Amino acid sequence: MASPEERYNFREAEAKWQKTWAAKDSFKTEDNSSKPKYYVLEMFPYPSGRLHMGHVRNYTLGDVVARHKKAKGFNVMHPMGWDAFGLPAENAALERGVHPGKWTRQNIADMKAQFAPLGLSLDWSREISSCEPEYYKHEQKMFLDFLKGGLAYRKESWVNWDPIEHTVLANEQVIDGKGWRSGADVEQRKLNQWFLKITHYAEDLLQAIETLDRWPDKVRLMQHNWIGRSEGARVTWPLTDAGGKETGDTLEVFTTRPDTLFGASFCAISAQHPVAAKLAESNPALVEFIAECSKGGTSTAAIETAEKMGFDTGLKAAHPFIPGKTVPLYVANFVLMAYGTGAIFGCPGHDERDMEFARKYGLPVKCVVAPVGADPEAFAAELETGNVAFTDDGVAIHSEFLNGLKVDAAKRAAIAKLESLGRGKGTVQYRLRDWGISRQRYWGCPIPIIHCDSCGAVPVPDKDLPVTLPEDVTFDTPGNPLARHPTWKHVKCPTCNKPALRETDTFDTFFESSWYFARFCSPHVTDRPFNEVEAMKWLPVDQYIGGVEHAVLHLLYSRFFTRAMSDCGYLSLKEPFAGMFTQGMVCHETYRAADGTWLEPGSVDWNGTTATHNGAPVAVGRSEKMSKSKKNTVDPARILDTFGADAARLFMLSDSPPDRDLEWTDAGIEGAWRYLNRLWRLATMANEIPQAPLPTMLDPGPAGLLRQIHRTIAAVGDDLEKFRFNSAVARIRELTNAVNDQDRDAIGGDAVFRFGVEILAQLINPLTPHIAEEIWQLLGNAAILTEAPWPSHDPALLEDDTVTIAVQVNGKLRGTITVAKTADKAACEAAALVLGPVQKQLDGKPPKKVIIVPGKIVNIVAA
């Protein structure tokens, strides 16, 4: 039984070691080191003011990697900073009247204090905060360099506009066609916006996914789909009016199916297409139709239910292959201006959307592709009278020079013909769009541009950078505080000195997070974003860790930025993150009262198996990501206070593989806490054994334990390298059990016992560093464990001299035999055949066949 003094005092120990590490600067990256470098990075947090379990899991995972790599002899860089611009700061300003900067900086201080008890091996000397001019001034310069290099531009584009908030909304902020905060119907508006030309790198970003072999397949696939490469053709269709007279305009459409051009029965353009705008000038009915299309329309629900609608313009488009043939031109709500050319040709026979549209507006359906082997005429007759398009591979029919060609060959032939006729050409189209970075927000990095009536958009000269945010702003009226600030935007044009206006938009906050990993390499340089030599030394990040929710945007933007920075001379690198790991979410059961309101876990009582709240029944919901809205959060501060950092870390690491969701349970954390006490008790027992070299002669028991110790060293090292932290914990616990069971009276028993505890401390150090240090010190080691090398294993001790192998009859286990490792097949067979259950199965008959895999299995095939 553990007396109070035997119990592990985590409060004292954890505080002590955190102080020791800080005093020794244990985690400061070495400046001039001959060791190989290793850069571990977790996605820097938004300073909300409160650390949550997701953070704890993220930083614990990174800490395991950092500490393990340090022990393995690497010069580790493990920095931390703050992704400090963002909307919540403005919301706080709105709700509480506190300035976003003050609120943010206070949150950073609060969160930093909450980080401390976790005992993370962070190098705080590299701390950065993206909302400070020392940080964002560099990205203003970078933006201007991008502009100079043709990687940034300004253009009018359609955006979601909230008419009450007077601001642009991201697609994610539009819920069912309404502004997420105002509830107002969102309008489509055309605004001047700044863009970064990520599409310039579309092909390279796609191709290079292949090289990211230490990224999760899931993330690579998501990026692949997001970039969305499709091969096809652009086809020009001259437009004529109802009387057949050419209007002088030509329509350009993009298609991936030029092989189906002979099946064309209409063309359609987006409501936002310039031709539609031109026609609308003299057509009030079209104006109304376009307005209808612009309403709402961006929410997923709206798109799913939206019926296809078209407006016949009366114009005709001339077919590229069939002289004299024209098809009607529609404005249609399902054509997207942002993809391809904003115009399509419709082939109802071989496209489901076109089929739906054709049936609604009574347009012809012509079959031009038939399945291989089908009777073309019978198939065509069926297709042309039905409502289902045929979109699979097949053979071209009713298509003149394409007849008989399969889809791929027909595409090539059609493109060749288009090119020879001057009516189109083969192209590659990407789904990826340029990154709109303008936000009508205060709490972001000002875009360093001055708009002059005479000179246009003029870059702020270098000497005037950074453009800093004004402090005296108000949030009591909707819209951008920068735009209505009385003086801030009024400046002189740097070129002509006439009165001009500052750009009042700020950068999307993804801008800051697209290059912070490079800033960490030299966080204190003032004249440029980072020192190129340092960046090239540390980058790419060896191991990046974060949530899968950033699989596309943040990770793709960072890959783009690295290329753009390279092309602008900042460094010479393509990929910022060599290794990427996406961790799972931290989940908890959800509870709802009868009236549907969510209940906190702490307010739910358990009567046997049913949950109650103040005696009333509670519906127990499934486990979901911890969130304030569902009240299923657990406060890390409370857990750290009750069980300590090591117990919290151990539970998070042991219960689920790190890439899967983790179910937080009270029982789980208690189990981790129990284990630490068990380990501590073993340590106090080991401490009573004098330190001495291992004897050369050991009884079989201690000899076996010694082999298990070496096997565990090897296995845990391997598990840590491969992010199998839950397995590593299992192996360590297994060894703990074996050490605990060691017969101390056997020859060498004590010595191997003590050795085992020492190794346990070293193996568990990356996972639960405080108790590991405490045990290490208890056992008389003068130096701290954080500075000790990873234990090495003796390959000769990994395997036993004997091996126990399974004996099967017809594939079913009937027993085991223990033979010498070197036993030959005949010996194994002989040993297996004499087993009682084997003889019973054979029933006196000789085996038909015996399969022996040395060291693995004997399988006897009975007649």
Added chain:
RNA sequence: GCGGGUAUGGCGGAAUUGGUAGACGCGCCUGACUCAAAAUCAGGUUCCUCUGGAGUGGGGGUUCGAGUCCCUCUACCCGCACCA
């Protein structure tokens, strides 16, 4: 709709290349200690009609041997979503 993933005891999850399924933990059960409880310690715990048999979501296949490979079905999860 398109693309991807997952499915193993009461629960979380183990199981290199096909080779003793259920490691490790949670929970539960029994015992010790205790006036009692908690904590702790020791033991047990896939299921069943239990000297045997069944078993890794269902069905089928390949193999001496399948959680692992192939086909098929089902359920759930994730990403994209009128992308021409």
